[in-house]
Amino acid sequence: MELGEDAVPYLEGLMEETIDELTVSRATAVLSKLYFNRVLAAFRGWVAAGASDLSTGLLLLARLHNKDCDTEMLSRDMLRIRRQIWLECNQFLTPLEQINVFLNILFKQRNIKDFRLLFKPEASKYFSLETVLLRNVGSELLIGALYQVYFDVFEIPVRLFEVFPNKFYAAYLSDLAENKDRILCFIHPSYGEVFSYEDMQESLRVLKSDLGNIRKLSSLDIMKSLLENIALQYAREHNVLQAHQVNELLKLLP
Numbered sequence: 001m002e003l004g005e006d007a008v009p010y011l012e013g014l015m016e017e018t019i020d021e022l023t024v025s026r027a028t029a030v031l032s033k034l035y036f037n038r039v040l041a042a043f044r045g046w047v048a049a050g051a052s053d054l055s056t057g058l059l060l061l062a063r064l065h066n067k068d069c070d071t072e073m074l075s076r077d078m079l080r081i082r083r084q085i086w087l088e089c090n091q092f093l094t095p096l097e098q099i100n101v102f103l104n105i106l107f108k109q110r111n112i113k114d115f116r117l118l119f120k121p122e123a124s125k126y127f128s129l130e131t132v133l134l135r136n137v138g139s140e141l142l143i144g145a146l147y148q149v150y151f152d153v154f155e156i157p158v159r160l161f162e163v164f165p166n167k168f169y170a171a172y173l174s175d176l177a178e179n180k181d182r183i184l185c186f187i188h189p190s191y192g193e194v195f196s197y198e199d200m201q202e203s204l205r206v207l208k209s210d211l212g213n214i215r216k217l218s219s220l221d222i223m224k225s226l227l228e229n230i231a232l233q234y235a236r237e238h239n240v241l242q243a244h245q246v247n248e249l250l251k252l253l254p
Contacts, residue, residue, distance in 0.1 A: 035067050036245050040252075047220075047252050054219040055149045058129040058142075061226060064245060065128040077133045078149070081105060085150055095172050095184055096194065098156055102147065103192040112136045112143060114190035124233035124242070127226055141229060144168045144189035145222050158187070160222060163200070163214045164207060166229070171216075183211075224253050 043060050051057060055078060062069045089101045106112050115126045115137050125131045132138030132146060144160045147170050151158040157173040163186075170187040186195040195203075197211075204210050217225070227250045234243035 039064050043249050044252055051220045057223045062129040066130055069130050074133055107192040110136055114140050124230050127230045140190045141168050141225055144170055160217045161214045220253060
């Protein structure tokens with residue numbers, strides 16, 4: 001391990017040349033550690049820079065989930081979606097019209113689905129940007145995070161809120177003030193359905209809660225919730241190593 005990144009070509013060559021299972025196993029473990037250290041360093045830099053660019057954080061999580069993830073391809077795909085939105089969205093549209101542009105592109109053109117709506121069992125892959133972009137399926141939280149990325153890019157005042165423990169909605173604000181009473185409407189990440197402020201009040205009343213308890217999420221908050229959910233899924237999948245790695249990332253968050 002003292003060689004650090006310089007050891008990678010040697011170890012990869014060793015794995016191609018040897019048939020000894022123990023040697024291959026050890027080389028694989030060292031390469032995995034070196035790869036994680038790379039992701040860890042990048043994540044530490046992202047946090048130190050203020051974690052304002054949520055898309056960078058999501059790409060890092062995709063790398064953690066799959067070391068062979070082609071992040072350049074994912075970035076190009078995200079840029080493609082951005083261009084689609086840019087072609088259809090402008091400042092002269094009403095808030096509802098702006099929301100509908102986003103929802104039309106993500107849910108109708110891209111056909112993105114919440115994995116639960118497809119009756120798929122929970123899995124860590126549904127919290128990876130790679131899965132939602134390449135297979136058009138993801139978790140409610142990840143789809144909500146994707147909303148946030150594009151709403152931020154176009155400076156549209158939409159923020160992701162946790163309205164109930166581990167239950168997330170996007171909300172269109174009359175401005176970006178902290179005052180929760182300035183919410184114009186809510187958007188369900190899984191369905192792309194728009195709810196009025198009054199509808200959400202009534203839904204929360206049934207759950208014995210209210211809008212005073214909801215929490216607006218920053219990029220760091222979104223990342224923390226994603227990491228916590230991913231760690232839980234890895235633990236359920238008995239993937240001890242990756243659960244540990246995710247917890248190492250969680251320790252870097254303030």
